[in-house]
Amino acid sequence: MLFNVKNFTRMFAVVVLVMGATMSVAHISDARADDDEDEGQGPTVSNAKWLAECGACHFAYPPRFLPAESWRAIMSGLDKHFGSNAGLDAATANEIxxxxxxxxxxxxxxxxxxxxxxxxxxxxxxxxxxxxxxxxWKNPKVKSPANCGACHTKAESGDFNEDDVKIPK
Ligand code: HEC
Ligand code: HEC
Structure with a gap:
């Protein structure tokens, strides 16, 4: 029975299937690990003026969530900022x-x-x-998707890891 061709072929097929499945799972979890590294916890950077001025009306959004051209566009339109006037003196605006x-x-x-x-x-x-x-998103405790801290309990320290997400009930 050791050299039963039919059995051998079947076993071979099973092994190939299992290997294929394991490999694609490994691939997916790799991609997720990369995501976590990049997005969940970024470098904790700070600047006193940014924290005071850009944290006055809402959570001070970490710079790593937008590209430079977006920040430039936001900073050059602060007097008409999402329906508010967030205008700053030139020196402060330049530093931020x-x-x-x-x-x-x-x-x-x-x-x-x-x-x-x-x-x-x-x-x-x-x-x-x-x-x-x-x-x-419609929960009044969330108010706006821009209200990161409603769900990311450690947002203030720049930590957006999924383990620290708590959806308000
Ligand atoms: C006078 C109040 C005020 C100040 C000061 C202020 N903002 Fe805002 N900002 C707002 C409001 C209101 C919104 C809209 C929030 C919403 O849609 O929930 C907003 C939204 C934003 C958004 C978009 C959030 C999103 O993804 O939907 C960014 C980015 C932002 N502000 C950056 C800044 C920066 C940078 C500064 C500092 C230079 C700043 N804000 C200072 C009032 C302010
Ligand atoms: C209504 C709740 C809620 C709000 C508000 C919210 N998030 Fe999230 N966020 C989540 C959930 C849920 C996940 C997915 C967690 C998971 O994968 O299990 C997530 C995931 C993330 C991730 C990926 C984390 C990781 O480890 O890969 C980032 C980065 C993030 N959010 C940033 C933000 C930012 C920045 C804001 C505000 C502009 C925000 N979130 C607002 C609920 C929220």
């Missing part, structure tokens, strides 16, 4: 712009011509949040 540009995302390339002004409109934000149910 330099800080944002230096730490901006270098891998986000939006296809559209105009730089995006919202993190929540970027492709990476949409894909990272594709599993969040519509009713969650």
């Amino acid at each position: 712009t330099a800080f944002l540009e230096k730490n901006a995302s270098t891998k986000m390339h939006e296809v559209s011509g105009k730089p995006l002004l919202r993190i929540t409109e970027t492709r990476s934000f949409k894909s990272e949040h594709s599993e969040v149910a519509a009713r969650v």
Whole structure:
């Protein structure tokens, strides 16, 4: 029975199948690990003026979530900033712009011509949040997708790891 060709072929097929499955699972988890490294916890950078001025009305969004051209566009339109006036004196604005540009995302390339002004409109934000149910965004405790701290309990320290996500009930 040792050299039964039929059995051998069947076993071989099973081995190939199992190997194939293991390999594709390994591949997926690798990709996720990369994502986590890149997005969950970025370098913790700070600047006193950025924290005070850009953290006055909302959470001070970490520079790594937008490319430099987006930050430049935001900083040059602060007097008409999402319906608010967030205007600053030139020296403060220049210092904050330099800080944002230096730490901006270098891998986000939006296809559209105009730089995006919202993190929540970027492709990476949409894909990272594709599993969040519509009713969650409508929860009054969340208010806006831009309200990162509603779910990311450690957002203030720049930590967006999925382990620290707590969806408000
Ligand atoms: C006077 C209040 C105010 C100040 C000061 C302010 N912002 Fe905002 N910002 C807003 C409002 C209001 C929104 C819209 C929030 C929403 O849609 O939930 C917003 C939204 C944003 C968004 C888009 C969030 C998203 O992804 O949807 C970015 C980026 C942003 N602000 C950056 C900054 C930066 C950088 C500074 C500092 C130079 C700053 N803001 C200072 C009021 C302010
Ligand atoms: C309504 C709740 C909610 C809000 C608000 C929210 N997020 Fe998330 N976020 C999530 C959930 C849920 C995940 C997916 C966690 C998982 O993969 O299990 C996530 C994932 C992420 C990830 C990927 C984390 C990782 O480890 O790969 C990043 C980065 C992120 N969010 C950034 C933001 C930023 C920046 C904001 C604000 C502009 C924001 N989120 C607002 C719920 C939220």
